[in-house]
Amino acid sequence: MSGLQIDITLDKFNTLRLKSIAKAYIKLETLTELNEIAELSKQYPKFFILGGGSNLILPEYYEGLVVHNHLKGIAIDSVDTEFKTVTAMAGENWDEFVAFCCENEAHGLENLSLIPGTVGASPIQNIGAYGVEVKDFINHVSVFDLTSQSIKQLDNASCKFSYRNSYLKNNPQYIVISVTFKLPRKIKLNISYGDIATQMAAIKSPTPLDLRNCIIKTRQSKLPNPAEIGNVGSFFHNPIITTNDAENLRHKYPDLPVYDLEDKGYKKISAGWLIDKLGLKGYRSGNVGVYPKQALVLVNYEPASKSDILALAEMIKEKVANNYGVRLNIEPIIL
Numbered sequence: 001m002s003g004l005q006i007d008i009t010l011d012k013f014n015t016l017r018l019k020s021i022a023k024a025y026i027k028l029e030t031l032t033e034l035n036e037i038a039e040l041s042k043q044y045p046k047f048f049i050l051g052g053g054s055n056l057i058l059p060e061y062y063e064g065l066v067v068h069n070h071l072k073g074i075a076i077d078s079v080d081t082e083f084k085t086v087t088a089m090a091g092e093n094w095d096e097f098v099a100f101c102c103e104n105e106a107h108g109l110e111n112l113s114l115i116p117g118t119v120g121a122s123p124i125q126n127i128g129a130y131g132v133e134v135k136d137f138i139n140h141v142s143v144f145d146l147t148s149q150s151i152k153q154l155d156n157a158s159c160k161f162s163y164r165n166s167y168l169k170n171n172p173q174y175i176v177i178s179v180t181f182k183l184p185r186k187i188k189l190n191i192s193y194g195d196i197a198t199q200m201a202a203i204k205s206p207t208p209l210d211l212r213n214c215i216i217k218t219r220q221s222k223l224p225n226p227a228e229i230g231n232v233g234s235f236f237h238n239p240i241i242t243t244n245d246a247e248n249l250r251h252k253y254p255d256l257p258v259y260d261l262e263d264k265g266y267k268k269i270s271a272g273w274l275i276d277k278l279g280l281k282g283y284r285s286g287n288v289g290v291y292p293k294q295a296l297v298l299v300n301y302e303p304a305s306k307s308d309i310l311a312l313a314e315m316i317k318e319k320v321a322n323n324y325g326v327r328l329n330i331e332p333i334i335l
């Protein structure tokens with residue numbers, strides 16, 4: 001195939017900034033290439049789709065094929081009295097897409113501003129921040145099924161979205177082609193999240209752009225910029241535990257942030273708080289560490305390898321399990 005490259009460095013394609021070489025690499029730029037990619041994927045025992053590389057832990061050598069999704073394009077499909085339906089191709093940068101929606105009076109995604117990565121990755125792990133999850137605005141996802149070599153549309157229900165998870169995450173035979181969003185035209189700002197509510201209260205008649213700017217400012221103050229220091233955002237999920245266990249922990253640790261879920265039998269608790277209270281914020285071991293401003297984020301001071309970062313993660317998991325009896329799960333995909 002035309003664009004196939006061998007032994008390509010992935011250093012610039014992962015925000016954790018791990019040094020990594022892929023045995024084979026190819027860019028996906030047009031839909032006509034999908035069948036060829038399906039054939040190619042059969043020749044490699046391992047295979048993955050690369051988007052913005054912001055949620056990946058790469059090995060030093062990846063013995064497989066990397067397909068780099070560069071499908072581009074954004075279009076407003078339809079407008080009715082209530083909604084604008086907008087489709088973005090999978091390789092579009094997520095934050096640029098949010099900016100486009102803000103400029104085009106298609107609302108709701110402001111809280112998801114500045115999340116690193118691509119549009120195609122957004123439904124896979126159901127990205128979320130500041131009280132909003134992308135699932136609330138997705139109409140359908142167009143995918144290429146490598147098994148049947150055909151294009152399919154998965155509606156919102158078929159995507160089986162849950163906290164940082166979806167049907168797509170567990171079915172890697174689907175390549176996301178594009179995501180179609182149904183975005184309200186009427187402004188309804190979601191400023192329910194603690195920090196954001198306080199900042200927005202100071203603005204008279206706030207606009208969606210004000211909210212976007214507030215989210216950007218908040219993220220920049222708490223989260224490391226991957227262009228400056230390697231990271232994958234939150235390294236662990238916030239654990240979901242039984243309401244009974246959450247109440248017992250709350251009894252012992254009254255400050256522990258506990259969030260309600262639709263299922264009353266379970267609560268979500270703050271992993272960042274658990275790690276912080278163990279005194280690990282700012283902890284450093286060799287060239288990896290816990291970000292000094294947000295304990296849920298692990299950082300690469302470079303050079304470091306997959307095993308360095310996973311050793312740190314294991315140490316944190318063990319301490320959290322021993323101290324609180326809570327199991328942490330790693331959020332990024334480990335290759």
Ligand code: EPU
Pocket residue numbers: 128129130131222223232233234235236237238257270271272273276281293294295296331
């Ligand atoms: N906290 C601490 N110490 C810390 C970190 C957090 O005490 O070091 C406390 C905070 O004071 C706050 C609570 O924990 O009371 C929650 O902290 P924060 O608002 O920073 O959010 P988070 O729960 O740590 C989640 C998402 C982030 C998202 C933020 C904001 C996950 C795994 N992470 O983090 O998403 O930006 O909420 O909505 O759900 C990501 O997925 O990569 C990500 C950055």
